[in-house]
Amino acid sequence: MRPGSGQASTGPTLVWVYVAHLALQDFRSYESAEIALDPGISAFLGPNGQGKTNLVEAVGYVALHGSHRVSTDAPLVRHGAPRAIVRAGVVRDERKALIELEINPGRANRARLNRSPVPRPREVLGMLRTVLFAPEDLVLVKGDPGERRRFLDELLTVRAPRFAGVRSDYDRVLKQRNALLKSAAQHRRAPGPEVLSTLDVWDTHLARTGAELLGARLELVAALGPLVAKAYAALAPGRAADLEYRASVSLPELSTDRAQLAEALLAGMAEARKNELERGVSLVGPHRDELLLKLGDLPARGYASHGESWSFALALRLASYELLRADGDDPVLILDDVFAELDTGRRNRLAELVAPAEQVLITAAVPEDVPEQLSGATYEVASGEVTRVR
Amino acid sequence: MYEGVVQNLIDELGRLPGVGPKSAQRIAFHLLAADPADVTRLTEALREVKDKVRFCSVCGNVAEAEQCRICRDARRDTHVICVVEEPKDVVAIEKTREFRGRYHVLGGAISPIEGVGPDDLRIRELMQRLADGEVTELILATDPNLEGEATATYLARLVKPMGLTVTRLASGLPVGGDLEYADEVTLGRAFEGRRLLDV
Ligand SMILES: Nc1ncnc2c1ncn2[C@@H]1O[C@H](COP(=O)(O)OP(=O)(O)OP(=O)(O)O)[C@@H](O)[C@H]1O
Ligand SMILES: [Mg+2]
Ligand SMILES: [Zn+2]
Numbered sequence: 001m002r003p004g005s006g007q008a009s010t011g012p013t014l015v016w017v018y019v020a021h022l023a024l025q026d027f028r029s030y031e032s033a034e035i036a037l038d039p040g041i042s043a044f045l046g047p048n049g050q051g052k053t054n055l056v057e058a059v060g061y062v063a064l065h066g067s068h069r070v071s072t073d074a075p076l077v078r079h080g081a082p083r084a085i086v087r088a089g090v091v092r093d094e095r096k097a098l099i100e101l102e103i104n105p106g107r108a109n110r111a112r113l114n115r116s117p118v119p120r121p122r123e124v125l126g127m128l129r130t131v132l133f134a135p136e137d138l139v140l141v142k143g144d145p146g147e148r149r150r151f152l153d154e155l156l157t158v159r160a161p162r163f164a165g166v167r168s169d170y171d172r173v174l175k176q177r178n179a180l181l182k183s184a185a186q187h188r189r190a191p192g193p194e195v196l197s198t199l200d201v202w203d204t205h206l207a208r209t210g211a212e213l214l215g216a217r218l219e220l221v222a223a224l225g226p227l228v229a230k231a232y233a234a235l236a237p238g239r240a241a242d243l244e245y246r247a248s249v250s251l252p253e254l255s256t257d258r259a260q261l262a263e264a265l266l267a268g269m270a271e272a273r274k275n276e277l278e279r280g281v282s283l284v285g286p287h288r289d290e291l292l293l294k295l296g297d298l299p300a301r302g303y304a305s306h307g308e309s310w311s312f313a314l315a316l317r318l319a320s321y322e323l324l325r326a327d328g329d330d331p332v333l334i335l336d337d338v339f340a341e342l343d344t345g346r347r348n349r350l351a352e353l354v355a356p357a358e359q360v361l362i363t364a365a366v367p368e369d370v371p372e373q374l375s376g377a378t379y380e381v382a383s384g385e386v387t388r389v390r
Numbered sequence: 391m392y393e394g395v396v397q398n399l400i401d402e403l404g405r406l407p408g409v410g411p412k413s414a415q416r417i418a419f420h421l422l423a424a425d426p427a428d429v430t431r432l433t434e435a436l437r438e439v440k441d442k443v444r445f446c447s448v449c450g451n452v453a454e455a456e457q458c459r460i461c462r463d464a465r466r467d468t469h470v471i472c473v474v475e476e477p478k479d480v481v482a483i484e485k486t487r488e489f490r491g492r493y494h495v496l497g498g499a500i501s502p503i504e505g506v507g508p509d510d511l512r513i514r515e516l517m518q519r520l521a522d523g524e525v526t527e528l529i530l531a532t533d534p535n536l537e538g539e540a541t542a543t544y545l546a547r548l549v550k551p552m553g554l555t556v557t558r559l560a561s562g563l564p565v566g567g568d569l570e571y572a573d574e575v576t577l578g579r580a581f582e583g584r585r586l587l588d589v
Contacts, residue, residue: 172536179502194508198500201543205536 014330018359021089026081028054035386041376043362050381052363056334062088063130074105090128099124125161129331131321133338137313141300148291152217155320170209177202177282185280203269210285211261218256221245227319235349236311239296248288330358339369347371450495450512452477467491472529475499486578499537527555546587557584
């Protein structure tokens with residue numbers, strides 16, 4: 001354990017992880033940039049539109065192979081450049097690893113670990129964990145169910161990188177199955193035995209990968225629920241926050257046994273088959289599920305105030321952070337522009353909760369927005385130049 | 391754009407699988423600069439495959455006669471058929487020297503996205519081969535990716551009433567991979583450790 005980190009000594013021994021070095025090439029507004037980072041708190045300050053978020057977005061990309069702002073990679077590459085490169089020197093338990101990601105929009109990305117190419121970028125997932133708080137998180141509460149499913153799946157992937165594989169398998173099965181349903185729906189005649197027996201095969205595969213995803217999500221929600229309640233109570237005392245997973249099929253009570261879940265999915269598909277054949281899409285499975293966020297007896301979506309929604313979004317991130325710490329890995333915290341949205345009380349409570357982390361990266365346009373508890377290294381960001389000023 | 395004939399060559403090369411516009415250009419200029427005898431040998435080879443090579447009437451493998459070398463070989467075990475997606479998979483498995491039976495080449499895998507259903511594969515031909523009861527074991531060696539797995543499941547269910555032993559190559563093959571790229575040792579081991587397919 002790192003001395004003087006101010007970490008309470010309860011819980012499992014944590015693996016200290018921080019980013020010591022970040023180099024960008026043609027990433028967003030940066031033609032090239034190179035910065036050294038220390039553990040502890042670093043704040044990136046500067047007027048709007050100068051590249052503060054771009055910088056921490058790059059750190060988040062190393063952890064998730066995706067951005068918190070956009071769902072495709074193209075906007076991440078500097079306008080006019082063919083590809084972007086992000087290099088991060090990550091210190092894990094005092095050993096340094098160099099992770100390099102080459103972002104090729106429309107083609108496969110490439111990754112290197114300590115200068116050796118890895119067969120798939122996926123293999124460097126898990127080298128760095130981050131929890132990123134950003135204004136965009138509001139969609140977790142106010143947005144479509146898809147946003148909340150993505151939140152769960154991303155957290156699953158951060159905890160166990162093999163879920164990147166489960167997710168892409170599931171997406172692939174879904175695409176194949178939808179293609180078959182769609183072509184069946186386009187024919188006027190009732191589908192022949194060949195279509196039906198092929199559909200049976202895809203059902204089996206959807207049930208198998210779907211059960212894996214569903215089971216993992218159910219277990220995650222069970223672990224996360226109490227942590228969300230606790231984080232929400234700490235941020236905004238008042239009504240209790242709670243999570244509830246609503247599946248598109250009726251589930252076995254209190255069981256996440258994968259075989260039972262697969263049975264439940266198969267039964268759901270059998271029931272929906274006629275409807276699916278008519279409409280030409282898959283109507284059953286984890287891609288149709290909802291994570292319900294509740295404040296007291298009411299759903300947060302559509303009912304919670306703006307401030308309550310914000311607190312809920314923050315509570316989801318704080319709970320993720322607690323969960324990852326309970327796994328034994330201290331994630332890097334990224335707070336992109338979050339303080340501007342909060343009143344003084346919640347600003348200070350959030351600051352207290354995040355201050356003990358091994359590394360905290362903060363962006364703010366107005367320096368006074370950053371609570372005093374979070375003073376540390378300071379960088380000035382102005383027209384794509386990053387300078388350490390303190 | 392280059393002058394007519396050169397551009398034609400680049401366009402033709404660019405239509406080959408795995409050859410992008412840049413490689414097509416590189417190959418074209420390589421051929422332009424090459425020794426005429428080398429180019430003649432290449433054109434001869436191209437003509438010959440089209441003239442002489444066809445698909446085996448029994449298994450669908452490439453053949454220089456009505457039947458392929460393997461189907462004509464009387465020493466091969468007629469009780470076992472190994473089902474693969476492409477002729478190149480036959481080559482990969484033959485290299486392991488683990489398998490003494492015969493093959494059946496499907497010509498692809500089930501993939502609704504690409505519009506490939508069971509009807510587009512040589513499944514009917516396979517069923518005909520199984521009809522007389524001489525074959526007792528079917529090894530499903532489709533690629534270890536989703537489409538290959540789905541095809542294997544489909545076939546296993548289709549032949550289930552016939553009471554054959556149906557096995558699937560053991561894992562150890564890289565998932566999401568191509569059979570062709572599995573190294574010989576891995577593929578050989580996968581053959582030995584093949585498992586019964588339960589559907
Ligand atoms: N792919 C790209 N190519 C070139 N420039 C880009 C690209 N993507 C974003 N930018 C530019 O980067 C700038 C935004 O940077 P960033 O989002 O980091 O700002 P910021 O410093 O966080 O500002 P704010 O305080 O408003 O949040 C914008 O001016 C935008 O035009
Ligand atoms: Mg910003
Ligand atoms: Zn043959």
